[in-house]
Amino acid sequence: MSEELGLTIKKNEDFGKWYLEIIQKAEIMDIRYGVKGFPVYMPTAMTVIKQIENMLEKELEKTDHKPVSFPVVIPEKYMTKEEKHIKGFCDEVFWVTHAGKKKLKERICLRPTSETAMYPLYSLWIRSHLHLPMKLYQTVSVYRYESKMTKPLMRGREFRWIEAHTAHKTYKDAEKQVKEDMTIFENVVVDKLALPFMLFKRPDWDRFAGADVSYAYDCILPDGKILQIGTTHNLGENFAKPFSIEYMDQNGKKKYVNQTSFGPGIARIFGAIISVHGDNKGMILPPEVAPTQIVIVPIYAKKTKEFKTDILKKAAEVYGKLSKNYRVYLDDRERFTPGYKFHDWELKGVPLRIEIGPNDIKNKNLVLVRRDTLEKIIIKEGELETKVVEAFSDTFYELQKRAQKLLTIEDVKNYSELKKKLKNGGIYRIEFCGNEKCADKIKEDTGAEIRGTLFGKEEKVKKKKCDICGKKASIISYVGKAY
Ligand SMILES: [Zn+2]
Numbered sequence: 001m002s003e004e005l006g007l008t009i010k011k012n013e014d015f016g017k018w019y020l021e022i023i024q025k026a027e028i029m030d031i032r033y034g035v036k037g038f039p040v041y042m043p044t045a046m047t048v049i050k051q052i053e054n055m056l057e058k059e060l061e062k063t064d065h066k067p068v069s070f071p072v073v074i075p076e077k078y079m080t081k082e083e084k085h086i087k088g089f090c091d092e093v094f095w096v097t098h099a100g101k102k103k104l105k106e107r108i109c110l111r112p113t114s115e116t117a118m119y120p121l122y123s124l125w126i127r128s129h130l131h132l133p134m135k136l137y138q139t140v141s142v143y144r145y146e147s148k149m150t151k152p153l154m155r156g157r158e159f160r161w162i163e164a165h166t167a168h169k170t171y172k173d174a175e176k177q178v179k180e181d182m183t184i185f186e187n188v189v190v191d192k193l194a195l196p197f198m199l200f201k202r203p204d205w206d207r208f209a210g211a212d213v214s215y216a217y218d219c220i221l222p223d224g225k226i227l228q229i230g231t232t233h234n235l236g237e238n239f240a241k242p243f244s245i246e247y248m249d250q251n252g253k254k255k256y257v258n259q260t261s262f263g264p265g266i267a268r269i270f271g272a273i274i275s276v277h278g279d280n281k282g283m284i285l286p287p288e289v290a291p292t293q294i295v296i297v298p299i300y301a302k303k304t305k306e307f308k309t310d311i312l313k314k315a316a317e318v319y320g321k322l323s324k325n326y327r328v329y330l331d332d333r334e335r336f337t338p339g340y341k342f343h344d345w346e347l348k349g350v351p352l353r354i355e356i357g358p359n360d361i362k363n364k365n366l367v368l369v370r371r372d373t374l375e376k377i378i379i380k381e382g383e384l385e386t387k388v389v390e391a392f393s394d395t396f397y398e399l400q401k402r403a404q405k406l407l408t409i410e411d412v413k414n415y416s417e418l419k420k421k422l423k424n425g426g427i428y429r430i431e432f433c434g435n436e437k438c439a440d441k442i443k444e445d446t447g448a449e450i451r452g453t454l455f456g457k458e459e460k461v462k463k464k465k466c467d468i469c470g471k472k473a474s475i476i477s478y479v480g481k482a483y
Contacts, residue, residue: 005025005340005343005344005347006025006281006282006343006347007021007022007025007280007281007282007347008021009021010280011222011278011279011280012222015221015222015223015275016223018278018280019151019274019275020152022274022278022282022283022347023152023153023274025282025347026044026282026283026347026348026349027042027043027044027348028041028042028044028045028152028153028274029041029042029045029152029153030042031152035157036150036157037145037146037150037156037157037158038156038157038158039152039156041160044291044348045153045270047291048270048273048285048289048290048291049160049266049267049270051288051289051290051291052188052193052266052269052270052289053139053160053162053266055188055192055288055289056162056184056188056264056266057137057139057162059184059187059188060137060162060164060184063135063180063184064133064135065135065136065137065164065166066135066136066137067136067137067138067139068118068136068137068138069138069140070111070114070117070118070121070138070140071111071117072110072111072140072141072143073096073108073109073110073111074108074109074110074111074114074116074117075106075107075108076095076106076107076108076109077106078116078117078119078120079093079109079116081116081242081243082115082116082210082238082239082242082243083242084209084210084238085115085116085209085210085239086209087209088208088209088210089112089113089144089209091145091147092112092144092145092146093109093110093112093144093145094109094110094143094145095107095108095109096108096109096110110142110143111140111142111143112142112143112144113142113163113261113263114138114140114142114163114165115165115210115235115239115261116243118136118165119165119239119240119243119245119259120243122134122165122167122243122245122257123243123244123245123246126167126245126246126247126257127247127248128247128248129169129247129248129249129250131247132167132168132169132247132257133166133167133168133169133173133177134166134167135164135166135177136164136165136166137162137163137164137165137262138162138163139160139161139162139266140160140161140163141158141159141160141161142158142159142161142163143157143158144157144159145157151271151483152271153267153268153270153271153274154227154267154268154271154483155483156267159265159267159268160266160267161263161264161265161266161267162262162263162264162266163261163262163263164181164260164261164262164263165259165260165261165262166259166260166261166262167240167245167257167258167259168257168258168259168260169247169249169255169257169258170258171234171236171258173258174234174235174236174258174259174260175234177234177260178213178215178232178233178234178260178262181232181260181262182199182215182232182455184262185217185230185232185264188264189217189229189230189264189269192286192288192289193269193273193286193288193289194277194286194396194399194400194403195219195229195269195272195273195276195403196219196400196403196404196406196407197217197218197219197229198217198218198220198407198427198451198454198478199215199216199217199218199454199455199456200215200216200218200451200452200453200454200455200478201213201214201215201452201453201454201455202214202215202216202451202452203434203436203439203450203452203453203477204436205436205439206449206450206452207233208231208233208261210235210238210239211233211234211235211236211238211261212233212234212235212236212238213233213234213236214231214232214233214234215231215232215233215455216228216230216231216451216452217229217230217231217264218451218480218482219272219276220406220407220427220480221272221275221276221406221483222275222276222406223425224424224425224426224427224480224481225425225480225481225482225483226427226451226480226481226482226483227268227271227272227275227482227483228265228268228482228483229264229265229268229269229272230262230263230264230265230268230269231262231263231265232260232261232262232263233260233261233262234258234260235258235259235260235261236258236259237256237257237258237259238259239259240256240257240258240259241256245257245259273285273286273289276402276403276406277349277372277399277402277403278349281343281346281347281374282346282347282348282349283347283348283349284349284351284371284372284399285349285350285351285371286351286395286396286399287351287352287392287395287396288396290327290349290350290351291327292327292328292329292345292348292350293326293327293328293350293351293352293392294322294326294327294328294329294350294351294352294353294354294388295328295329295330295331295341295345295350295352295353295354296315296318296319296322296328296329296330296331296353296354296356297331297338297341297342297345297353297354297355297356298311298312298314298315298330298331298332298356298357299311299338299355299356299357299358300357300358301338307357307358307361310361311356311357311358311361312332314356314360314361315330315332315356316330318354318356318366318384321384321385322384322385322388326388329350331345338355345371346371346374349371350371351370351371351372351391351392351395352368352369352370352371352388352391352392352395353368353369353371354366354367354368354369355367355369355376364380364381365378365379365380365381366378366379366380366381366384367379368387368388368391370391370394370395371395372395372398372399373398377391408426408427409427409428409429409478410426410427410428410429411428411429412428412429412430412467414467415467415468418430418442418446418467418479419445419446422446422447422448422479422480422481423446425480425481426480427451427478427479427480428478428479428480429476429477429478430467430468430476430477430478430479431461431462431463431464431465431466431467431473431475431476432450432466432467432468432473432474432475432476432477433466433468433469433471433472433473433474434474434475434477435466435469435471437469438450438466438468438469441468441469442468442479446481447481448479448480448481448482449479449480449481449482450477450478450479451477451478451479451480451482452477452478453475453476453477453478454476454478459475459476460476461473461474461475461476
């Protein structure tokens with residue numbers, strides 16, 4: 001337990017420090033582990049993370065994805081097979097070179113992602129068009145030697161994610177899969193976690209190493225910076241060729257498969273939940289994902305001791321009723337005052353608190369306190385179940401409404417205005433020539449990146465002049481600073 005309960009740093013005054021304080025005080029991650037960039041996920045983190053994983057796994061299985069578990073190690077001969085892929089990852093890979101005192105004949109690396117681990121086996125498993133589509137996923141940790149500053153849940157050298165890898169007959173089928181991934185992501189992240197995101201088609205120079213097209217799910221944090229919380233890639237035949245993943249079509253003709261990979265960043269999604277929904281008292285967890293959805297706090301101060309038995313009996317009754325449908329905790333710990341418990345559960349983000357005190361026994365009432373508004377609602381005992389449903393749905397919509405406000409996008413008149421505005425973060429729409437040189441210039445001048453073009457929305461240029469170089473603009477792109 002942290003010595004001082006509650007946060008001391010205000011979210012709107014110093015978001016970065018506020019985030020680190022919440023990570024420590026709500027007992028989410030411990031960054032004191034002896035290898036830099038490898039923090040420890042504590043019980044609160046792991047329970048939320050498991051919930052998010054379960055939600056996404058359910059969606060994947062509904063769409064015929066099957067679970068697998070591939071080894072964490074990838075032999076060098078697999079890892080280096082697709083040229084662009086190894087070029088993209090060569091600076092980030094951890095290599096295992098020894099076993100005991102013996103030097104290994106061939107180096108093996110810790111998976112930075114599993115394309116090259118899985119696809120040699122795909123080439124053995126896929127023989128005929130009857131084997132397609134093949135849709136597999138695994139929920140694992142991956143390892144990347146990040147050279148940028150690490151930040152718990154957002155940037156680490158080991159992070160948890162789900163990776164789905166599919167193989168299809170045609171490019172068109174792969175494109176359809178990409179759209180299915182987007183629906184899966186939206187069903188969980190928007191509809192259950194109340195996190196809005198922007199879906200970008202990434203510029204060509206910033207694709208996933210080996211991908212034909214990359215799409216990124218970008219979430220905007222309260223400091224105006226972007227956190228990419230997932231990606232999906234159409235790999236085309238780029239991996240099928242070097243890995244010889246071929247199938248016999250209906251006419252007995254050999255063809256390469258078309259592949260996709262989809263990676264929802266579970267740790268980052270949790271980082272976004274904390275950042276976007278949290279307030280000066282701690283986390284606010286959307287009801288669907290909260291490890292404890294309801295906490296019941298019986299209140300009997302010294303003066304009201306005579307009510308203790310009745311209060312505890314009522315608390316147990318309420319627990320019995322609600323625990324059938326919800327994850328409920330009855331906090332009857334004697335060693336803490338009700339005030340301490342309120343702070344503790346507010347810090348941990350439990351969406352709903354039920355207080356039961358002497359007056360409530362007398363009046364047959366219960367007090368509900370929503371975490372998002374901290375508003376007290378007095379209800380009659382008989383309406384408990386309907387009021388809980390109502391409170392959860394109201395909390396969800398309130399969180400969604402607040403989060404939506406972060407997603408404001410501005411236009412800029414010219415480059416100097418863009419540079420000025422980027423100092424305060426935010427995301428901006430520009431007219432763009434599509435040239436990497438202009439992207440490099442933005443990066444050099446401001447530290448911001450071209451995130452890409454908005455997916456699924458045809459946007460036409462008006463000025464027809466690149467906001468950076470003044471040459472002919474062909475596309476509308478979005479710019480912002482990213483984690
Ligand atoms: Zn330009």
